[in-house]
Amino acid sequence: MLLLSQRPLTASDADNRLFANRSDELKRVCRALDLGLNVYVWGARGTGRTSLLHQVQRLRPDSRYVRLEGYKNLTERLDEVERVLSGKRRLQRQQRVSRPSLLDPFASTRDYELRTVTVAEDPVRRLRTVAGVDSGGPRPVVLVDDLSRSDLHEMFGRLRDNMWELPIQWVVTGETAHLSPPADTFFDLSVELPPLDQVGLAELLQRRAASGTPQEQSLLLTSATPALETIAPCTPRRALAVLRDVYLSDDATELTDELLRVQTARAHLKPTANKVLEALMAHGPAHAGDERLLAEVGVTRSRIVQVLAVLEAEGLVSAERVGRRKLYAPRSASLGRGHAGAAAS
The missing domain is CATH 1.10.10.10 (Winged helix-like DNA-binding domain superfamily/Winged helix DNA-binding domain)
Incomplete structure (x- = not known):
């Protein structure tokens, strides 16, 4: 079956065969981890940050992947990292919570319900325990996907020294090219995922075409090669959208001409x-x-x-x-x- 989906690639064998033109960046990240370094991977949305992290996970099965987008605050983000490392959430207990009645102002003194609440505790200290400090074993690797500029600064800038003390190696992805001090000094290596050039797009096309039948492969290569040449450089996400549109189009030549017109207009x-x-x-x-x-x-x-x-x-x-x-x-x-x-x- 021809695989033209834009979903992020996983660490599976099948998805590994679709991973295109990021081998140099992957090698740099893995070599940095071998040296015990923290790594920041950046690039625009659609450049393959999530797919790269899953390939790191494939090469290092002991690493743990976590996506922190959507969590409200620092405590929730650190709690999710703890959950990924330990399989448990932070300690919880039952607490009496009053249920006031609008009809009886004194009801709150005798009417209550039990509610589960989170114990107030230092989340960084919990991470230190979960990571196995002083255990003598290898440090766990945490792969954090898609942190915003403000979240990066809060987690690895404001708490930089605390995070440094944790026996954890970090690979973190984001969109911003330059981190604000002091977060910039937390990471020993910064790796960019640039848009794919014509060579990279050609490899992506070949890998996707190889997932189909011989007939599908021939049709995709014939129709999509001219189209991809008109949009280079671009992100893998956009390239896959073009591949799908060209393959489904009744007139690939017309679509290619439109892409060329757009690319020419964008140049100005x-x-x-x-x-x-x-x-x-x-x-x-x-x-x-x-x-x-x-x-x-x-x-x-x-x-x-x-x-x-x-x-x-x-x-x-x-x-x-x-x-x-x-x-x-x-x-x-x-x-x-x-x-x-x-x-x-």
Whole structure:
């Protein structure tokens, strides 16, 4: 079966055969771990950060993968790391919680329920215990996926010295290229995952084509090679979206021509406009005040409004009125995130 999904690759044998053009970065990470170093891996969404961590996990089965996106605060993130290392959550106990009644103001003094609450405790100290300090054994490796700039600073900057004392090696991924002090000194090695060039895209195409039947392989190679040449360099996620669109298209030549037109138009755009377009391509439609869009591009809302107007005039995005806001999306189907929502990051 032809495998063109944009989902992250796992540590399985089948997915290992699909892992393309990141062997140098993988070797650097593993060599750093052999030296006992902490590693920070960065790149835009869609460059394959999650897939790389799972390949590290494949080569080091004793490592533990954890995704901390969505946790509310530092304590919850450290608690999840503890759970991954030990298989247990922090200590809990039963506590009496009163149930006041609106009809009887004195009911709270005699009416209560039992509720499970978390014991207040230093989460870093618990991690130190779980990691087996003074055990004499090898330090566990924790693979932390997709931390935001602020979470990176809080976890490995504000608590840098505490985290240094833990008998744990860390491989952490994020989008930001430069970490703020003192988090920058926590990591001994920084590894970039750049967009794939034509050589990398060709390898990705060959690996995906090899997953299909001989007929599927021939059709994909014939139709997709010209298309991929028009979008290099780009992320693996976008490349897979193009592969799928080309394979499903009734007219691959027309789609390739459209991709070439878009790439030519983008060559004349300013960097901020390209950043906005990349964000829309990666995350889907957004309005000018979208917090994720503002954070990723790093400019004001008024600047985003100006840039979106330029992109709309160039025919690169379309706008739809939704209530009092305009929702912007890549105009060409081949520019979108693939409509499936799975991320290859």
